[in-house]
Amino acid sequence: xxxxxxxxxxxxxPQLIQGIKTTIFISVISSVCAFIIGxxxxxxxxxxxxxxxxxxxIYVEIIRNTPMLIQxxxxxxxxxxxxxxxxxxxCGIIALSLYTGAYISExxxxxxxxxxxxxxxxxxxxxxxxxxxxxxxxxPQAIRIVIPPLGSQFINLVKNSSLVSFIAVTDxxxxxxxxxVDDFRFFEFFIAGAFVYMTLxxxxxxxxxxxxxxxxxHGREARV
Amino acid sequence: MIRLExxxxxxxxxxxxxxxxxxxxxxxxISLIGPSGCGKSTFLKCINGLTSVTEGxxxxxxxxxTAKGVDLNKIRSEVGIVxxxxxxxxxxxVRENINLAPVKVKKMPKNDVEMQTMYLLEKVGVLDxxxxxxxxxxGGQAQRVAIARSLAMQPKIMLFDEPTSALDPQMTLEVLxxxxxxxxxxxxxxxxxxxxxFAKEIADKVIFLSRGxxxxxxxxxxxxDNPEKKITEDFINSVLKH
Numbered sequence: 001x002x003x004x005x006x007x008x009x010x011x012x013x014p015q016l017i018q019g020i021k022t023t024i025f026i027s028v029i030s031s032v033c034a035f036i037i038g039x040x041x042x043x044x045x046x047x048x049x050x051x052x053x054x055x056x057x058i059y060v061e062i063i064r065n066t067p068m069l070i071q072x073x074x075x076x077x078x079x080x081x082x083x084x085x086x087x088x089x090x091c092g093i094i095a096l097s098l099y100t101g102a103y104i105s106e107x108x109x110x111x112x113x114x115x116x117x118x119x120x121x122x123x124x125x126x127x128x129x130x131x132x133x134x135x136x137x138x139x140p141q142a143i144r145i146v147i148p149p150l151g152s153q154f155i156n157l158v159k160n161s162s163l164v165s166f167i168a169v170t171d172x173x174x175x176x177x178x179x180x181v182d183d184f185r186f187f188e189f190f191i192a193g194a195f196v197y198m199t200l201x202x203x204x205x206x207x208x209x210x211x212x213x214x215x216x217x218h219g220r221e222a223r224v
Numbered sequence: 225m226i227r228l229e230x231x232x233x234x235x236x237x238x239x240x241x242x243x244x245x246x247x248x249x250x251x252x253x254i255s256l257i258g259p260s261g262c263g264k265s266t267f268l269k270c271i272n273g274l275t276s277v278t279e280g281x282x283x284x285x286x287x288x289x290t291a292k293g294v295d296l297n298k299i300r301s302e303v304g305i306v307x308x309x310x311x312x313x314x315x316x317x318v319r320e321n322i323n324l325a326p327v328k329v330k331k332m333p334k335n336d337v338e339m340q341t342m343y344l345l346e347k348v349g350v351l352d353x354x355x356x357x358x359x360x361x362x363g364g365q366a367q368r369v370a371i372a373r374s375l376a377m378q379p380k381i382m383l384f385d386e387p388t389s390a391l392d393p394q395m396t397l398e399v400l401x402x403x404x405x406x407x408x409x410x411x412x413x414x415x416x417x418x419x420x421x422f423a424k425e426i427a428d429k430v431i432f433l434s435r436g437x438x439x440x441x442x443x444x445x446x447x448x449d450n451p452e453k454k455i456t457e458d459f460i461n462s463v464l465k466h
Binding site for chain 2: 118119121122123124125126127128129132136137140141144
């Protein structure tokens with residue numbers, strides 16, 4: 001019978017904490033970048049001309065129809081062939097941002113599409129340009145609608161960040177796996193790992209619940 | 225002041241406006257009537273550049289707005305438009321709805337904008353709602369706020385797209401009174417309306433539009449009481465029966 005012994009986790013704690021820090025670092029930077037990418041893409045696809053629309057659509061389709069692991073390895077292994085050498089953490093951030101950005105743009109796009117065209121006409125009718133219309137009228141209404149699915153995207157990002165251990169980044173998953181293999185303590189390390197990831201994503205869930213309430217508090221959900 | 229020359233508008237193969245020629249003088253009030261789907265809304269949207277024309281030219285103060293490279297944002301800021309469904313911005317208060325365009329488009333100083341907003345809300349009679357959100361207003365109040373929002377840009381022309389169609393009779397009166405006040409001040413206006421009594425009272429000219437063509441135009445008394453064409457007469461009778 002297998003003896004469950006969580007003391008091994010305590011012994012590996014310093015390394016795990018180092019891993020958690022790396023995972024948080026990668027996740028935070030990637031979240032910001034992914035959101036910005038999502039914003040740019042959704043602006044291109046909803047307000048841009050036909051060329052920008054096409055570029056945005058092609059980007060999203062390429063990203064979401066290929067495995068993230070291929071994208072990760074592409075940045076890590078293929079870019080150096082073109083003379084671009086980046087730190088593995090930078091590679092991880094780039095791949096995660098590009099990947100999640102495509103999904104975030106789709107979430108935002110569904111929000112933008114749910115704002116009626118009359119809102120667009122009213123804003124343009126007052127003389128606001130496309131960017132002002134998007135920034136001041138369309139986006140604030142769209143974001144209120146898509147806060148829950150948007151939160152899911154950031155949660156996915158944190159979980160997907162575990163893939164960066166494949167390209168030699170010493171993140172949380174790397175140390176969990178290392179600890180498990182070194183001590184033959186798979187049960188303890190994977191349970192502990194799952195718990196830590198759940199804690200991190202749980203924080204995001206709480207933050208997004210707050211944001212959702214905050215918008216309600218300031219009155220007026222977008223009524224369309 | 226506004227001149228449309230041979231304006232036509234197609235959506236793919238569908239003809240929405242056909243060979244429209246209209247001349248609107250400063251201070252004129254034009255009432256546009258016609259069955260739904262006849263191109264009235266498109267007519268208004270062409271005048272402030274929300275929709276591009278397929279053929280023909282539109283001039284505002286001798287500036288051809290259908291020419292290439294014209295700053296349409298500037299034209300739109302000078303031509304106010306009020307919609308059937310009010311289209312207030314639901315995430316902004318009444319004050320913010322009205323302040324927005326003067327601050328962001330005209331770059332007017334904040335203090336001046338605030339003063340103007342208060343003045344306009346007083347004028348349309350909803351000053352007490354200044355810090356409310358649009359979903360806290362009645363339809364009539366919302367439409368009057370929408371009118372104030374357009375006026376805040378100090379437009380040369382106001383376009384109204386069936387401003388009272390979504391309102392009950394009481395609220396309709398409130399909004400019509402507001403529009404009448406504007407008429408008294410000499411504002412140039414194009415009003416799409418089914419309120420025949422109102423059109424008769426304030427319009428200098430009535431244009432009857434059907435299937436994208438101008439069927440008949442003239443003084444209200446002529447169009448309403450002695451229409452030349454059978455189709456005009458049928459339409460007016462059908463509206464008056466309701």
